[in-house]
Every structure is written in C-alpha cells, then in structure tokens.
Amino acid sequence: MKLFFLFIFFTITVNYGLAQDITLRVLGYSSYTEYAESNVALISTNDSSLVKINKLKDSISAYRINSELIEINSLKNQNSSHFKIEHADINEFDKLLVLCSALEISVNKVYFKMPEHIFEEEDQKAVLALNNANSKAKLIANHLGYKIDNILNIDDDTTYASSIYDAVDFDSERVEVVLRLLELLGSGNSQYETESSKPIRSGGYNLWVTYNLKKK
CATH class of the missing domain: 3.30.70.260 (ACT domain)
Known part of the structure; x- marks a missing residue:
C-alpha cells in the first residue's frame, strides 16, 4: 500500500515560472501504545x-x-x-x-x-513528531523542486487539527493534491483516562511545523 501511495505521489509533476520562497505547514505525528495494568x-x-x-x-x-x-x-x-x-x-x-x-x-x-500518563516522556514524543514532520516536509519539497531552508515555527497546540497541511502561499490545484496525498500519515488524539473498555490504548503526539522552502 505504501509503495503504491508513493508511486502515485511521484507521478505528479508541478511547474513554476518564478523561483520564489514558499512556506509549508506540516503536522508531525508520533504514536505510542499503552497496555492495561x-x-x-x-x-x-x-x-x-x-x-x-x-x-x-x-x-x-x-x-x-x-x-x-x-x-x-x-x-x-x-x-x-x-x-x-x-x-x-x-x-x-x-x-x-x-x-x-x-x-x-x-x-x-x-x-x-490503564497506566497513569507520564508527562515527562512528552519531550521524547515531541522529538519523534518533529522528525516525522521533517520527513514529510522533505518529501513534499523535493517533489516540488524545493528544499527546506529553515523552520519558521513549531506549535504543539493541535487539538483542533484536521489536516497535515495548513497553507501554502501560492495557488496551485496540483500542489493541494500533492499535500492531500499525505493526509493519512498524521492524525490522532491523546487520552489519559485510567478507565478503559479495551486492554490496549493507542495515542499520539502532534506538532505543527512551519517551514520556509527555497527553490533548488
């Protein structure tokens, strides 16, 4: 499924007339699994x-x-x-x-x-989420003929996030298609209740990361 997904992704081509910087906002996601005590x-x-x-x-x-x-x-x-x-x-x-x-x-x-949630482990989950966002951003940038110049902002307040991309500062229907192809790679909410109807609980840590991209 992943190979087929990437095949579709890399068959999409986008042309640009001007070599301008663009911004890209991506949702990085790290998952974890907890088991009943x-x-x-x-x-x-x-x-x-x-x-x-x-x-x-x-x-x-x-x-x-x-x-x-x-x-x-x-x-x-x-x-x-x-x-x-x-x-x-x-x-x-x-x-x-x-x-x-x-x-x-x-x-x-x-x-x-379920076990009590250990908030001290959030830093490790945040690093994994940032690495996940970096991988997605590099994949998008490379396909568009851009490279990551620097990170403009990192925001971990993603309670109402519904998509892995927020905005790109140029209008292109194909670019939107490219970004939507990564939609399923990041989603989920964390719950910390100790009572559960299931013996296994999965959760995740989300980070919105905004990048500045430059033309290669």
Whole structure:
C-alpha cells in the first residue's frame, strides 16, 4: 500500500515560472501504545451485615487469589455497600467474578485499568513528531523542486487539527493534491483516562511545523 501511495505521489509533476520562497505547514505525528495494568470490577451488596462480602474474602483466601477488596464510599445510596476488586491476571480475575456470581454479589462495572500518563516522556514524543514532520516536509519539497531552508515555527497546540497541511502561499490545484496525498500519515488524539473498555490504548503526539522552502 505504501509503495503504491508513493508511486502515485511521484507521478505528479508541478511547474513554476518564478523561483520564489514558499512556506509549508506540516503536522508531525508520533504514536505510542499503552497496555492495561489490571482488570477491575466494581461490586455491591445490599447485605448490611456484609455476610456475603466476608464470605467472598474467605473464598479469595481459600483459592489463594492475590486480590484485596477495597471499600468505596457511596453517598448516593446508603442502603448498599460498594467495593472494588482487581487483578492483573485475566484468569484470576475471572475466578473473582465467578465467586461474586456464586455469592449473588452484584457486579456493577468491569473495566481495564490503564497506566497513569507520564508527562515527562512528552519531550521524547515531541522529538519523534518533529522528525516525522521533517520527513514529510522533505518529501513534499523535493517533489516540488524545493528544499527546506529553515523552520519558521513549531506549535504543539493541535487539538483542533484536521489536516497535515495548513497553507501554502501560492495557488496551485496540483500542489493541494500533492499535500492531500499525505493526509493519512498524521492524525490522532491523546487520552489519559485510567478507565478503559479495551486492554490496549493507542495515542499520539502532534506538532505543527512551519517551514520556509527555497527553490533548488
């Protein structure tokens, strides 16, 4: 698919009458993947004496499941007791759910616990995004018969970005086609919620980079 994509890209030719500097704004993108740390279940019981909960604790100990029941305060409904149980191993977690079912303890919610986002790693992701933008800009510039002179601006505020290019200071329908051919190479948003319905979460870091191009 990539070879076919590049083949189409390099078959497009653009002619210019004047050797003028142009500006190009490209979205650089670096991706990452995070994996769930554990499986979590939120449970509750209407048993005010917590007999069922105590039986669940005894069963967890008897089956040697390394999991702790954590009580969750509930201001909305004082007639029931709420707890959280979790385990990193999916097979052991399934045993916990079976025990809850056998004791008729309600399982209100099940989700994957994702790791806390480490903001200290943003610098590394920004460097990768800048390298990605440089590669795209060189590809575009070379095809247009230009070279990168220097970087005019770097902006990491890309919340509302929808395209890898913003503007070129000359009017050409073919140039727009060339830029749109790279549209799928950069997109995505980062989310930092620790609760997820999926065990894997992919995200990315975006940088808008503005270049000044000179004719070769």
